[in-house]
Amino acid sequence: MNEFMAVLRRDIKLAxxxxxxxxxxxxxxxxxxSLIPFxxxxxxxxxxxVAPGILWIALLLSVLLSxxxxxxxxxxxxxxxxxVVGRAPLEFIIVAKVLAHWITTGVPLIMATPILGFFLNLEPDAFGILVLTMLIGTPALNFVGAAGxxxxxxxxxxxxxxxxxxxxxxxxxxxxxxxxxQSSMLGPDGSMQTMMILAAFTLASAALAPIAAAAALRANLR
Amino acid sequence: MLDWLFGNGAYTGFIVVSYGLTFLVLGVLSLILALDLRKQWRALRLLEQETGRRSWK
Amino acid sequence: MFRYANPTRFMALTSVLLPWTIALTVVSFAAGLYGGLFTAPPDYQQGETVRIMFVHVPAAWMAMAAYSFMALASLVAIVWKHPLADVAAKSAAPIGACFTFLALVTGSLWGKPMWGAWWVWDARLTSMLILFFLYLGYIAIWQTIEEPIRAGRIAAILAMVGFINIPIIKFSVEWWNSLHQSASIIKVGGPSIHISILWPLLVMITAYTLLFAVLLMLSMRSEVLKRRIRSIRIAKVEGFG
Known part of the structure; x- marks a missing residue:
């Protein structure tokens, strides 16, 4: 656990x-x-x-780039x-690194989303739900991306x-x-089920992606 | 000609193109793999003559 | 199974098997084509275009089967460090990608008369497209990393990650599709498929599977030879150097 916190703190400080x-x-x-309206x-x-889709795709590309x-x-x-050769299990180290990466790039990107929502005339009701889905969904982007x-x-x-x-x-x-x-635009509780599935993706990727990433790091550094 | 092939009710053109393309792609793939195999055999034979090693018949 | 682990045994075995498999492939293609083009009746709804099914469905089936084979071979390669499993997975990828490409193109050619458009974001076509991308990523790994052992490890991990994701992608694409449209999607097959259509389809699927086996053997033989050449060259350099 000490190593976990140490890596987390180190990565946040470095970033x-x-x-x-x-x-x-x-x-x-x-x-x-801003290119989309052109x-x-x-x-x-x-x-x-198209605003929710555009914002999600742009966020996804930004995460990919980082x-x-x-x-x-x-x-x-x-x-x-x-x-890799240290005492702490590599999988835990990777979780720490991914979390640090999410805190330093994912969260600020999500915070920028509402401003961009105005550019795209996003419906006011959708702002909260958009930020919420992004907070639930982006860790999955980071975990899967870490494996890649x-x-x-x-x-x-x-x-x-x-x-x-x-x-x-x-x-x-x-x-x-x-x-x-999109389903939240249609009705109040239409999006609950979808959010649960999204949360399931995030949890599953947090559990599985570090294993794949650790195996890949070991293979690449041998 | 094209109109007749693609426009008639039997859609002959679509069937001809699907079957033609399928066998073209599969044929080319088989040819590439077979030629590559022959090339590797020749390279191995040549190398064996040079070094005097034997591997497979 | 591991008795054939040895490349020498593999070469001996395949040199016997290959001519027979080729002969069987040719025979079943001839039978399947005859059945598909001449004896199968036109569909009452789709007319003659139903004949595209005999090249489309086997291609789609092989696209999935080849990826599953690749993932299984990768698992064997990672867990048992089996040298031939690596070769098998590497060889299966371009063949599987070709089948996926054919499934996409014939699907599109079938879709044009049925849907009125060359491409429809139908759940099956879309997941096939994603599968094609997964194949491309896998092939790209082998082409980018030069050392065979490292490339094998990395590619094997990617193949397994992709394999776990295939059902998830399929599920999400179906969800997405049902959310956005439910237009004229034709249902192929189903339980009520008639025997005069079913037997040519099954024969064609057999033919495609046999063809995959033939191409895989050819490709694996080349790869074994390539590695043999590589090791002789290295031995030669070390011997003189």
Whole structure:
């Protein structure tokens, strides 16, 4: 447990000290969302209809973009090898790293979402539910993405390979994340069931993805 | 010609293209794999002559 | 099963099996095509286009079966460090991707007269598309990582992660599809499928499975030879160096 907290604190501190990565992720999020009206036209009704989907896709891409930093820096300076051969189980270390990554990139991105919601004429009722589904669903993006990042750590042009591997696995999270928001627009409690499924995804990925990620790190660092 | 193939009620064109494409792709794949196998055999034989090792007949 | 673990035994076994399997494949393709194109009656709803089913359904079946085979071989490769399992998984991927591609294209060609559009975001077509992406990611791993042992490990983990995800993706796509549209989706097959259509379909599925076995053997033989060549080269360099 001590190692868990130590890794968590270290990663948060490192991210806070560097800062650049987070700023870029938010900037990317902002730009992708502002490109959409140029693509589909400024019709407010249309934008309101597609807003939840656009915001989810933009968030997903921003998370994807930040994933290669999860293990790459530690791989380059050699500290990843210490974590792999260290006493603490690698799976727990990975959970700590993913949590730190989620706190330092996922949460700020979600906090930026309501502002972008105004750009897309998102219905006022949907704001709360959108942020809630994102809070429930994004850890799954980070956990699944961590497995992909572990598979591609230390590979030349790993970023492209990472997106090819991870994006198909994001389909279920996207489907349930967006449909929770859309069903809340139709009725008050239509989204409860969808949220439960989304929460189940997050828990399942938190349980399984670290195992795959640990196996991949061991294979890559042998 | 195209109109007749794709426009008639029997949809002959769709059937012809589906079957044609299926066997084209499967044929090309088989050919590529068979040629690759032959290439590897030749490379192995050549290497065996050079080094005097024997592996498989 | 592990008696054939040894590559030498594998080469000997497949060189005997291969001609027979090829002969069986040709015979069952001939029978299946005859049945599908000549004896099967046109469907009362779909007319002659139902004949596309005889190349579409087996391709879709093989797309799934090849991925399952790949995941199983990967499991064996990881757990028992079996050298041939690695080769089997690697060889199955491009063949499976070809079957998936064919399932997508024939599905689209079947969809055009039935749905009036080349592509419909139907649950089955969509999950097939995602399966195709999973194959591409797997093949990309083998092409990017140069050392065979590391590539094998990484690819095996990816194959198993993908395999666990396939049912989840299928479930979510069906959910998504029922949420958005329930337009003219035709139901193929079902329990009331007539025997005159069923037997050519089963024969075609057998033919496709046999063809997969033939292609897999060819591809695995090349891969075994490639690794043999590699090890001779390394031995040669070390011997002189």
């Amino acid at each position: 806070a000290a560097q800062g650049g990565g987070l700023g870029m992720a938010i900037g990317f999020f902002l730009i992708v969302v 693509g589909v036209g400024p019709d407010l009704n249309l934008l309101a209809r 994933l290669d930093r999860l293990f790459q820096a530690d791989y380059e300076d050699g500290s990843l090898e210490h974590l 990042a572990a598979l591609t750590v230390g590979i030349r042009r790993g970023g492209l390979l990472l997106s090819l591997i991870v994006l198909p696995l994001y389909v279920p999270i996207l489907v349930f994340g967006v449909s929770a928001v």
